[in-house]
Amino acid sequence: MGSTKQEKKKRREPMPPLKIWLPAVVAAWLVPGGGHFFLKRHGRGLLLFFAITATFLTGIMLRGVLFQPRTGDLLTTIIYCGGFIGDLASGLLYLLTIWLGYNQPDVAGFMHDYGTKFLVTAGLLNVLAMVDAYEIAAGKKT
Amino acid sequence: MPKISLSHFETALLFALFTSIVLGVVTKNTDRERLHYGLKSFAWFIFALFVIGWLMRLGHG
Numbered sequence: 001m002g003s004t005k006q007e008k009k010k011r012r013e014p015m016p017p018l019k020i021w022l023p024a025v026v027a028a029w030l031v032p033g034g035g036h037f038f039l040k041r042h043g044r045g046l047l048l049f050f051a052i053t054a055t056f057l058t059g060i061m062l063r064g065v066l067f068q069p070r071t072g073d074l075l076t077t078i079i080y081c082g083g084f085i086g087d088l089a090s091g092l093l094y095l096l097t098i099w100l101g102y103n104q105p106d107v108a109g110f111m112h113d114y115g116t117k118f119l120v121t122a123g124l125l126n127v128l129a130m131v132d133a134y135e136i137a138a139g140k141k142t
Numbered sequence: 143m144p145k146i147s148l149s150h151f152e153t154a155l156l157f158a159l160f161t162s163i164v165l166g167v168v169t170k171n172t173d174r175e176r177l178h179y180g181l182k183s184f185a186w187f188i189f190a191l192f193v194i195g196w197l198m199r200l201g202h203g
Contacts, residue, residue, distance in 0.1 A: 044167050051163035058156055061146040102143075114153045121157070125164040132168040142171060 021137035028133040030091040032056075032126050035133025048129045056093045056122035064115025065106045066097065083116075089123030089130075151191075158187030 028035025032052035036045030067083030070076060087094050104112070135141040148156070166180020 047163055047167050051160045051167075055157075055160040057143070058146075058160075060143050062148070062153075063145055110150070111147060114148075118157065121161065125161065128164055128168045 016138040021134050024133045024137040025130050028130040029089070029126065032091070032093070032122075032129060034091075035130060036136070039133060039136050041136065052090070052122050052125050052129065053093065055118050055125060056090055059115045059118030059122060060097065060102065062111050062115030062118060063104050064112060064117070064119045065104050066094070066102065066119060067116075083120055086120035086123040089126050090119070091126060093122065151195075154191050155188075158184055158191065162187060 024035040024038045027038040031037075031049070033045035033048035033050075036042070036048060066087050067080050069084045070080035104115075106112075132141070162180045162184035165183045166176045170176045170179050
């Protein structure tokens, strides 16, 4: 068992230097598809920009709620802190929305619920785009 | 920003479309594989939408 773990550790590839992938990942966080543009994958960057921005804007137009971190019992902490991280992952879309004064109160209604899910999903999709940008920058993917 | 109102089906359709595009773009290695995977994801989303929709309808009677 011990030797297998050591073999796995030996086989694990070293982390690529920060300066190789960090600019692409930061660009990918700030602007959906930005990391791909930075890495000269314009077609894929455009598709990601369109899909993630459209998801976020649909969430705003459905008047979804942007989460604020809140602690309490475990479920509350997971929902509100997780939702906040999901929203924040949209990068400039989220920051601009806050700076422009969007403040939708949490009211009942399935449209608002869908909107909230769209907003968090946009952030989670952007996380996938960030991971993809990292893999391209690190040379693990073309 | 204008406020829009969509049906359950329209909302789920938009969700499936945008999510499938991203999944297709980030998952595979060649453009052909990406297109194939994106279309497959979209088809599965729509399939699940109808199956779960009918299950809910039958469950509610």
